[in-house]
Amino acid sequence: MSYYTVERVTQVHHWDDKLFSFRCTRSPALQFENGQFVLIGLMVDGKPLMRAYSFVNTNTDAELEFLSIKVPDGALTSRLCQVKVGDELLVSKLPKGTLVTKDLIPGDRLLLLATGTGLAPFVSILRDPSIFDHFKEIVLVHGVRRISELAYREELEQLAAMTRFAYYPTVTREPFMHQGRIPEQIHSGQLFRDLGMPPLTVASDRVMICGNKAMLTDTVTQLDALGFQRSTRKGQPGHYLIEQAFAGVQNA
Numbered sequence: 001m002s003y004y005t006v007e008r009v010t011q012v013h014h015w016d017d018k019l020f021s022f023r024c025t026r027s028p029a030l031q032f033e034n035g036q037f038v039l040i041g042l043m044v045d046g047k048p049l050m051r052a053y054s055f056v057n058t059n060t061d062a063e064l065e066f067l068s069i070k071v072p073d074g075a076l077t078s079r080l081c082q083v084k085v086g087d088e089l090l091v092s093k094l095p096k097g098t099l100v101t102k103d104l105i106p107g108d109r110l111l112l113l114a115t116g117t118g119l120a121p122f123v124s125i126l127r128d129p130s131i132f133d134h135f136k137e138i139v140l141v142h143g144v145r146r147i148s149e150l151a152y153r154e155e156l157e158q159l160a161a162m163t164r165f166a167y168y169p170t171v172t173r174e175p176f177m178h179q180g181r182i183p184e185q186i187h188s189g190q191l192f193r194d195l196g197m198p199p200l201t202v203a204s205d206r207v208m209i210c211g212n213k214a215m216l217t218d219t220v221t222q223l224d225a226l227g228f229q230r231s232t233r234k235g236q237p238g239h240y241l242i243e244q245a246f247a248g249v250q251n252a
């Protein structure tokens with residue numbers, strides 16, 4: 001029996017020349033937790049070519065949605081970026097991943113820290129309104145190089161207008177209202193000053209991190225120094241969670 005199902009692309013949206021999102025049909029048998037990822041891919045030379053992708057959709061959506069980088073000579077994405085409505089997409093039957101909120105010790109404020117396509121699992125988490133039952137306040141920080149890489153910006157701004165949610169996009173290589181790398185903005189306190197919020201404390205904050213290795217390492221160093229403890233395995237809650245597998249992606 002095959003480890004994947006064959007789905008059909010239903011929608012494609014290109015954000016810019018580096019990023020695109022797409023939706024596809026979903027096997028009713030596929031169940032996952034918001035924040036997890038799955039292997040998806042295409043048939044290439046008669047073999048499945050699969051890569052890990054975080055779900056952007058929630059577990060209750062009828063379709064699946066993904067946000068993808070376009071690596072010009074990337075084995076999968078050089079092909080995937082050409083998919084059109086009606087094309088076949090392979091989706092593994094085995095979702096996994098450590099970015100699930102039930103592995104956080106209860107807290108008041110949730111910080112979601114993402115660079116690049118590391119945003120995807122947090123959109124999934126934020127699209128489920130039940131997340132607001134667990135936290136008084138949620139902050140999403142999305143770090144990118146260029147403004148055009150702020151995928152889902154409009155949706156996130158709308159959510160921020162309606163709920164106890166703050167959206168903080170930050171750009172490193174173009175002038176923008178917020179500029180700089182996430183670890184530096186936390187360290188300098190700029191992030192919290194801009195948001196009019198108190199700085200990080202282990203007593204009230206919980207943190208989820210997904211993105212490039214440098215952001216992850218530098219942020220974790222600060223959290224550890226402040227006494228935050230990481231959830232190291234499923235079922236053992238901590239003050240913060242990282243997507244360990246995603247950390248290998250250098251430029252996300």
Ligand SMILES: Cc1cc2nc3c(=O)[nH]c(=O)nc-3n(C[C@H](O)[C@H](O)[C@H](O)COP(=O)(O)OP(=O)(O)OC[C@H]3O[C@@H](n4cnc5c(N)ncnc54)[C@H](O)[C@@H]3O)c2cc1C
Binds near residue numbers: 055
């Ligand atoms: C747990 C996990 C979840 C992931 N979720 C996503 C996701 O939701 N969306 C997504 O686009 N990718 C995601 N990735 C990366 C993805 O699996 C592939 O690496 C990516 O699709 C590129 O595939 P490729 O075959 O074209 O190139 P690869 O041969 O896989 O990579 C080529 C180069 O591109 C860089 N690269 C790969 N992925 C990214 C990225 N996302 N951003 C910036 N640089 C990258 C790699 O560091 C490498 O140098 C995830 C990876 C892991 C481990």
